[in-house]
Amino acid sequence: MEKCEVSSVSLTFFGNDALAGATRSLDLIQKIEQTIATLCYDQSMFGNIGKYARIAADSIAKSGASLPLDPGETIGANLLVTQGKLEDIYKSYCGSLQAARDDNRLTSDDGVADEYIRAIEVIKGAHNAINDLRWAILEHDADLDKHTGPAISDGEELRKYLATI
Numbered sequence: 001m002e003k004c005e006v007s008s009v010s011l012t013f014f015g016n017d018a019l020a021g022a023t024r025s026l027d028l029i030q031k032i033e034q035t036i037a038t039l040c041y042d043q044s045m046f047g048n049i050g051k052y053a054r055i056a057a058d059s060i061a062k063s064g065a066s067l068p069l070d071p072g073e074t075i076g077a078n079l080l081v082t083q084g085k086l087e088d089i090y091k092s093y094c095g096s097l098q099a100a101r102d103d104n105r106l107t108s109d110d111g112v113a114d115e116y117i118r119a120i121e122v123i124k125g126a127h128n129a130i131n132d133l134r135w136a137i138l139e140h141d142a143d144l145d146k147h148t149g150p151a152i153s154d155g156e157e158l159r160k161y162l163a164t165i
Helices: 008-062 074-102 112-144 155-164
Strands: none
Touching: 008 112, 074 112
């Protein structure tokens, strides 16, 4: 390798490259911190949603309430939409997790992948808890439904009855 002379031009190039590298590194660190903060917030928020849904489902299952909880079926419909949104977030976070794993600028010490994994688990838990809540409401209201028509004891009676309506 030839001996290179240090000049003001080469030092200027060096200084510019070092500044760009340091700035890029600082930007990356800030993005890592912002990502982790967002994921931690989401874990807390969706964790609380899941916790409330589990408590509500348990309460409904144990209650002896005599009035329907969702006579217009709007609560169940809203909860179903919420589950769809949670599925969208789950898919997005799974893609982001893979991107974090594939990004050679990130290391395991950065914690980005770990926080995505935790957030994904919390979102799955919230989704499942909301599903349990929806079913608890449906079962509660179905138990209170007034039965109409004759009592049917076997399949043949059911077929005959259905043929008449």
